[in-house]
Amino acid sequence: MPNVRSRVQSVGRGEAPRDAPEAYRSxxxxxxxxxxxxxxxxxxxxxxxxxxxxxxxxxxxxxxxRERARIFGTVIRVGGTGDRIPVLIESNGVPIFGCHASRDVAKMLAHYLFEPVRLVGKGSWLRDAEGRWNVQRFKIDAFEPIKGTKASEALSELRAVAGEWTEEDYRDLERIRQGPKNNGGD
Known part of the structure; x- marks a missing residue:
């Protein structure tokens, strides 16, 4: 009890370790x-x-x-009990708390511990006083590992793809880029 009391009081004074203020804000x-x-x-x-x-x-x-979204980051921790398994992700050096997954998704995600992934799901965000959007909750529906390919390697792979672009392909691409016309499509 004295350790808990001391830690809680340190949050109020602004002297707590990094994880305690995150828990308080959450x-x-x-x-x-x-x-x-x-x-x-x-x-x-x-x-x-x-x-x-x-x-x-x-x-x-x-x-x-609240909206469907993607989060890019590194899997730091997967674990817990119940049907909602907590997942800790680090994105740009900042931990993202509030993520969770079903047991099945968490089990697959655990294989990518300390590796970069793209999480897909539905989340809730709040904007703080400094104007930053912070994840409050994020239900991970799916994920995919991110390859650590350099940009030059990715460009080489794209250039190696065989195929000819026709004028119709370019028109289709332009239609996709411009979107539907007059709320009813084109």
């Missing part, structure tokens, strides 16, 4: 999403140790955004 985000707030109190005397502002954190200029 819980605070869930409270904000649910339009709630909370205070962690001592059991014996009811004294407040740590306050979660949640919905009282000021008006968010952007609401929670």
């Amino acid at each position: 819980l605070d985000g869930y409270l904000r999403e649910d339009r709630a707030r909370a205070v962690l109190r001592e059991q014996d005397n009811g004294q407040g140790i740590l306050e979660f502002a949640g919905a009282n954190d000021g008006e968010d200029p952007y609401p929670l955004v």
Whole structure:
């Protein structure tokens, strides 16, 4: 109990190890999403140790955004119990908490530990005071490993693909690029 109390108090003072503030922000985000707030109190005397502002954190200029998306990163950890298996991804040196997968997807994803992947699924994002979008939750439906191919090698592979482009191919490409016309297609 003294270790937990000390760690929680260090979050409130802004002196906690890197993972503790991430956990605090995650819980605070869930409270904000649910339009709630909370205070962690001592059991014996009811004294407040740590306050979660949640919905009282000021008006968010952007609401929670939910959409299908892709996340690119390195698999750092896969594991847990239950039907939603937590997955920790690191993207550009920043850990992304809040990702989870079914047992089947997590089992396959575990084979790519410490390797780059593209995750596909549905996520929820909140924009912070600095204007950065942060993942609150991300359900991984599928993934694919990313090859560590250099750009020059990828270009060589593309150039090696045989085929002739016709004028019709270029017109099709231009139609795809421009999109449908007049809301009814072309």
